[in-house]
Structure formats: C-alpha cells, structure tokens
Amino acid sequence: MSTVTTDICIIGAGPVGLFAVFEAGLLKMKCHVIDALPQVGGQLSEIYPKKPIYDIPGFPSILAGDLIKNQMEQIAPFHPTFTLGERVEELEKLEDGSFKVVSSEGTEIFCKVVVIAGGLGSFEPRKPAIENLANYEGGKGVNYMILDPEHFRDKRVVLAGGGDSALDWAIFLADVAKELTLVHRGTTFRGAPESAAKVTSLAEEGHMRLLLKSNVTEVHGNGQLEAVTVVPDGADAYQIETDYFIPLFGLVPKLGPLENWGLELDKSAIVVNTFDYSTNIPGVYAIGDINTYPGKLKLILCGYHEAALMAQSAYNVIYPDKKFVLKYTTVNGVPTL
Amino acid sequence: MQEDITVYVETATGERVEVLIPTDMGLSLMEGLKANELDILATCGGMALCATCHVELLQAPELPEPSDDELYMLENLPNLTDSSRLSCQIKVTPALNGTVLRLKGND
Numbered sequence: 163m164s165t166v167t168t169d170i171c172i173i174g175a176g177p178v179g180l181f182a183v184f185e186a187g188l189l190k191m192k193c194h195v196i197d198a199l200p201q202v203g204g205q206l207s208e209i210y211p212k213k214p215i216y217d218i219p220g221f222p223s224i225l226a227g228d229l230i231k232n233q234m235e236q237i238a239p240f241h242p243t244f245t246l247g248e249r250v251e252e253l254e255k256l257e258d259g260s261f262k263v264v265s266s267e268g269t270e271i272f273c274k275v276v277v278i279a280g281g282l283g284s285f286e287p288r289k290p291a292i293e294n295l296a297n298y299e300g301g302k303g304v305n306y307m308i309l310d311p312e313h314f315r316d317k318r319v320v321l322a323g324g325g326d327s328a329l330d331w332a333i334f335l336a337d338v339a340k341e342l343t344l345v346h347r348g349t350t351f352r353g354a355p356e357s358a359a360k361v362t363s364l365a366e367e368g369h370m371r372l373l374l375k376s377n378v379t380e381v382h383g384n385g386q387l388e389a390v391t392v393v394p395d396g397a398d399a400y401q402i403e404t405d406y407f408i409p410l411f412g413l414v415p416k417l418g419p420l421e422n423w424g425l426e427l428d429k430s431a432i433v434v435n436t437f438d439y440s441t442n443i444p445g446v447y448a449i450g451d452i453n454t455y456p457g458k459l460k461l462i463l464c465g466y467h468e469a470a471l472m473a474q475s476a477y478n479v480i481y482p483d484k485k486f487v488l489k490y491t492t493v494n495g496v497p498t499l
Numbered sequence: 500m501q502e503d504i505t506v507y508v509e510t511a512t513g514e515r516v517e518v519l520i521p522t523d524m525g526l527s528l529m530e531g532l533k534a535n536e537l538d539i540l541a542t543c544g545g546m547a548l549c550a551t552c553h554v555e556l557l558q559a560p561e562l563p564e565p566s567d568d569e570l571y572m573l574e575n576l577p578n579l580t581d582s583s584r585l586s587c588q589i590k591v592t593p594a595l596n597g598t599v600l601r602l603k604g605n606d
Binding site for chain 2: 210322323325351377411412415460
C-alpha cells in the first residue's frame with residue numbers, strides 16, 4: 163500500500179488519459195495516472211496494438227501501439243507517475259474540497275482534481291442471470307475467477323461455460339477437485355480443439371462430469387452454497403449438490419465502482435457539461451469514451467479536445483486566484499515539471 | 500442511391516418495431532439499430548468485445564460465417580441461442596431486407 167499526492171489524478175491510461183497529462187503539464191499541473199491494466203495504453207495496448215488508426219491528425223496511418231509509445235514520449239517532460247494493475251474503488255471528497263482516490267490494492271491518491279478517462283470501463287467477469295447469485299458471492303460458494311486452484315482441492319465444483327477458460331480450468335480442476343462438473347449450453351466447444359478433446363476424454367474416463375445442452379438456472383443454500391439446479395434442453399430439471407459454482411462466461415467492460423460515486427449517468431456513460439467536461443461533482447471531470455453529451459462521438463480525436471478544455475477548467479479549480487492565460491507551444495515550447 | 504431496407508425488431512411483448520436502415524453508408528447492423536435509437540449500448544463501438552449488441556435472428560438471409568473473434572464472444576454468452584449474432588459484425592446489405600430479430604444485449 164502506498165500514498166501519492168498530486169494535483170490531478172487521472173483514472174485511465176489510454177490515449178486520452180495520457181494526453182490529459184500533456185495538457186495539464188503545459189499548465190504546470192502534476193498528474194498521477196491509475197489504470198486497472200498492467201500496462202499503459204488502455205484498449206490500444208490491450209486489444210489492438212497492431213491495428214492502424216487512420217484518423218489521428220498528422221498521421222495518415224499509425225499503429226495503436228506506436229501512438230501510445232509516442233504519447234508516452236510526449237508527456238515524459240512532465241514526469242507523470244503511474245499506478246498500474248490496480249482498479250479504482252473509492253472516491254472521497256475531503257473537507258478542504260480535495261479528493262482521496264483509493265485503489266483495489268489500497269493505494270491512496272490525494273489530489274485536487276479527478277479526471278475520469280476510463281474508456282470502456284474495466285473488464286469484469288460476465289455474470290449469468292440467475293436469481294440470488296449475488297447472495298453467494300464473496301466466499302459463500304460462487305466465484306467468477308479462479309485465483310488459487312488449491313482453494314478447490316477435495317471440494318465439489320460445478321463450472322459453467324463453453325469458452326477457453328471453462329475448458330482450461332475443467333482440465334486443471336479434474337485432478338484437484340473431489341467432484342467436478344462442467345455444464346455447457348451447447349454440444350460443441352469452440353475453444354482450442356485439443357482442450358475440447360481432452361475434456362471429452364476426461365469425462366469418458368470418469369474424471370469429471372460433462373453436461374451438454376444444459377443450463378444452470380438456480381442456486382440453493384442457506385448462507386453457504388449447497389446445490390445448483392441444472393436444466394437440460396427438453397428434459398426435467400434436477401439438482402446437483404456442490405460446494406462451489408464457478409460461471410466462466412468471459413469478461414465484459416463495466417463502469418465498475420465508479421457507478422456508485424454519485425455521478426450522473428446515462429446508459430452507463432458519465433454525463434458532462436461540454437463547457438469544460440465537468441461532471442455533476444465539482445472537481446471531477448470525465449473525458450474520452452466514458453463520457454456522454456449531445457452529439458458525443460467516441461473518437462480519440464474528440465477525447466484529446468476534451469482533455470484540453472478540461473485542463474483549463476481544472477487550472478481554475480487548483481489555482482482559483484491565478485488568471486488562466488493560453489500559451490502556444492510554438493511560441494513557448496514545452497515547459498518541464 | 501439505394502433504398503433503405505426494413506428490419507423488424509421484436510419486443511419482449513412480441514410486437515414488431517419497423518426500423519429503416521440505409522444500405523449505402525457502410526453501416527453495421529448494430530450501427531443501423533443504434534441510429535434508430537434502439538436500446539443497444541454498443542459499449543465497445545463494434546470490436547466484438549462487449550456483446551451488448553447481441554441479437555437473435557428470428558428470420559434472416561444466409562449470412563457470412565462469424566469471425567473467430569465473434570464466435571469466441573458468442574460462446575461466452577449465457578443467453579446464447581442457435582441464431583445468435585453480434586449485430587456489430589453484420590454488414591447492412593440489401594439482402595438483409597425483412598430481417599426479424601430480438602435484442603439480447605441487455606438480458
């Protein structure tokens with residue numbers, strides 16, 4: 163756990179978050195950037211680093227990964243600091259009007275302005291629509307990811323899903339769990355063919371139970387999970403007693419904890435004032451794909467523009483007594499921090 | 500200029516909403532539905548990443564096979580049906596005229 167003190171805390175290290183560091187730096191405001199992913203660049207690094215982007219002014223074509231590399235070079239004079247691989251959890255407004263941002267790992271960032279440049283949000287496990295499922299989360303039998311397989315040694319486990327992770331974990335847990343069941347809605351697996359073949363043979367040899375064309379529809383227990391209901395296509399439902407139920411249905415981008423910060427939202431996007439991209443919480447801004455306003459376009463280009471206007475307004479928050487003067491980089495060069 | 504095609508979106512109550520989509524703008528079906536202000540988030544903007552544009556095609560022409568990326572995403576959906584597709588991966592063409600679908604992305 164560590165503590166950081168800065169002028170601006172930028173949530174999201176994608177292209178727009180990084181450019182916000184630049185715009186803030188021109189006005190001599192220090193930035194700390196936090197991102198749930200272990201590297202900078204957001205989607206551009208995580209999802210499509212090798213894809214060309216054609217609508218960055220001045221670059222007829224640039225690879226997403228190169229754009230991020232260039233942006234890191236561009237902001238280097240401002241010495242931004244980073245917390246990577248940690249998701250933001252809490253936002254607290256302190257008595258003097260400044261903020262405390264707390265991460266999933268307990269890192270505390272004290273800042274005067276918060277800029278949310280969270281893009282798609284953070285990627286979280288997709289949860290099936292089963293009533294009361296949430297009642298068994300948090301150590302009561304329902305997990306969405308497997309952090310330590312040893313946790314399941316000699317336990318009864320029901321997995322659900324048909325993707326790569328469902329297959330991989332089924333193969334791994336077949337040796338570890340006392341009793342393993344994989345429930346899959348389809349009849350075939352689209353994941354790696356070797357994994358699919360392995361799961362089929364493990365089931366034939368009796369090391370696990372494979373239930374195809376079936377769905378888990380209910381969870382049962384009394385505080386702790388005891389059983390799940392399985393419904394096979396066109397047949398009667400039955401229950402399987404189990405210690406754990408682990409749905410593995412991939413990841414889905416979500417706003418995450420930001421959703422509970424009291425921000426005004428519209429269809430999972432943060433509503434902003436286009437004057438300065440401020441949110442309904444004074445001192446908190448939202449820029450890039452995560453915000454919405456009439457006429458919003460989800461373009462990197464638009465996020466850059468939003469970052470510039472945000473920085474001007476943030477300056478007035480941080481230095482209420484100083485007059486803002488726009489300086490051109492061609493006249494003044496790039497100051498350093 | 501080509502004429503718009505008509506796509507029908509079946510609501511939870513079985514009612515069919517008529518949606519007009521132009522074929523000469525290189526739109527995906529998701530973009531066409533979203534432009535008509537239907538309830539689609541399309542969080543990822545068409546990269547087959549979020550599945551919020553998941554549709555069930557009740558009546559549709561033969562379509563090109565889904566890509567590996569789309570198949571991977573579909574495979575992970577708890578509410579997958581035999582005729583599920585990600586509408587962001589379907590190009591709007593005149594052949595799509597008369598398609599009937601259900602929105603499944605918010606289930």
